[in-house]
Amino acid sequence: MSASTTPIIRQVRAFTVRGGGADYHDQAGGHWIDDHIATPMSKYPEYRQSRQTFGLNVLGTLVVEIEASDGSIGFAVTTGGDIGAWIVEKHLARFIEGQRVTDIEKMWDQMFNGSLFYGRKGIVLNAISGVDLALWDLLGKVRGEPVFHLLGGPVRDELQFYATGARPDLAKQMGFIGGKLPLRHAPAEGEEGLRKNLALLADMRERVGPDFWLMYDCWMSLDVNYATRLALGAQELGLKWIEEALPPDDYWGYAELRRNVPKGMLVTTGEHEATRWGFRMLLDMGCCDILQPDVGWCGGITELVKISALADAHNALVVPHGSSVYSYHFVVTRHNSPFAEFLMMAPKADEVVPMFNPLLLDEPVPVNGRLKVPDRPGFGVRLNPDCALSRPHTH
Template identity: 35%
Template sequence: MKIQDVRLYLIDDQVGGKSDDWRTEATVANPMSEFEAYGEQRSSWMGPGNDPFAIEITADDGTTGIAVNSAGGPPACEVINGHFRQFIEGSDAFDRRKIWEQMYRSQLPYGQRGVSMIALSAVDLALWDLAGNLTGQPVYNLLGGKVKSEVPCYLTAHESILDRVSDEQFFGLKLAAPYGPADGYAEGLARTESMVASARDAIGDERDLMLDCYMAWDKEFTVRAADRLRGYDIKWFEDALHPECVDQYADIRERVGPIQLAAGNMEFGHKAFHQLLHNGAADILQPDLRWTGGLTEVQRIAEMAKPYGVPVVPHAPSIYSYHYAIANPNAPYAEFLGVFEGDRLTAPDTPVVGEPEPVDGYVELDDAPGFGVDLDRDRLLPYSV
């Protein structure tokens, strides 16, 4: 079965949308926090490479495979349209590894990270969806079948909605950290401890508590925060340092224990994750299937991590994360990021129809072929150069 066509779409943000989205309305510490004009909200400095897009791949018989990416936008669409298309159209629909290698090797002179890998990831996910639709099998069966009947989830939220999420039935709560070195070490640490104390009081002692630092901390702040927060039973600090700070992560890993270090949100490709594993720099790997190279590459990362006893927990909630987690024994749980639509906690707005949400903290997957979701066609804007 040959691939006939590749179509690309941008997302109309004037259609749909959910209220009370703390990701755009609340302060979250970030790599730009030290710059006063850009420190409070991530949307103030993010560019078109952070915009979502969708891809649809069609086989000769009219069967389609789709994927939606949370980032990449027009730059990723142009990589696919102007470069990767030649490796996709006319190829066998099941030659995912060959197509992956051709895309990866061809972008080595200008890519290897960021937009080009985000583009590659979207193609790879759409090819997995296409294979499932052609065979009538859910993607988790193509991965070897379920190793668990449902996927336990932790909830990612913000202190601004702590009172609204504290009773939600997830096994753990991860808070986006609003404070860091940019606030001054003394103030940043004090405000972080106050937030953590409130969170622990709100959720009790039986549930896990984690912090997403979003590359806003440094070595000193991370070590001092671990010291300050030892009495609150923190499970992990996520992405405390900038990407590729392998030596720094390895240096502080034992010093912050028993708090674990989770890393990999902004890493691309298996080589970066091999460095984290080889240097003992992370307790938990968190590749994003939509960015780091798709499901094909995250499978490699998972197999690489297994001998080290390091779990590979996918970054961000998505149908791709759920299929991966339900089929992999070293992915014990997945993430669910919550925003509010009125009084209902729900997933962030995406142009996807049919994505399941957790019930009492667990996601169940049915046996629909592919990833079991479709595109919200009313949200799509055909991409043009």
């Protein structure tokens, strides 16, 4: 494909949709993902039982579509809803339309620097990530290749997964290599809450035996003292790692926690971090052993490549936060991403269902905890036409 025949990007469109999708917290009642999970808001009793009470599901899913001059359409989904759609349509589109489909690095740089005065992290990076992922999907479709080919090709035949959900014991039966539990009780629930956290871990250890990985996802809810006590109490229960124990901006606290935990226990974080600069802080300050960027939030594939290279130079692993095919295509190409996360989106965490169900069609799922990434063009998934997309803004 020469420069003269390279398709040009004709139009960028942004849509929103409610319910299960990239905003996987937008679930109906009775789902494990919204059942008394420790959060930074757990200090307030009225917001303890359900994360939706303080608005975890307010954004909804953002769908970005990018159409090229040859008729090819790339798309991607992330969290962002109406706000993200406005940013894409009213601001980011100007950096995309009229460009060659191959000029992804330039487009990323212009989106990031053009929004620097109000962006840097959060919803703006979600929007940039969505556009970036759609650009990679589009390039794969134009070239007739899967994204993992564009990233250098696979370094292993298949991915192996750990499962995140309320039932690690069932995850073991399904063939996963480990199970990550949501922490239920935060510091405001006192000594009794700490005992309950350790008791749940002990119960799961008894169910899964000594060799199955068990981890705790603390979702930014703890302080250094509580996280240290939890880690020390969990040592004899074989806790593999303690995840996102502190608020994402507390780099100093993470460095202290990593010094405090028992030897051999890992500290992991990064789900709510963004860009190479944020992850440089985590690495330079010795905050964690495993980085967990979400490819739909950290800046997309273009930025994840840089984050991964930085981590590799620090001998740190990169295991992206669950983001379905968008991380699978990356993980299969990197030696320092030896396994992947799978979010158990069945309400009772008792069966394997597609993570972004019902929004994506052809979304692959692990079988016996393993998956060979399909070699269909782009990310290899389609939008479900039965999902009611809305385009709240145009340009």
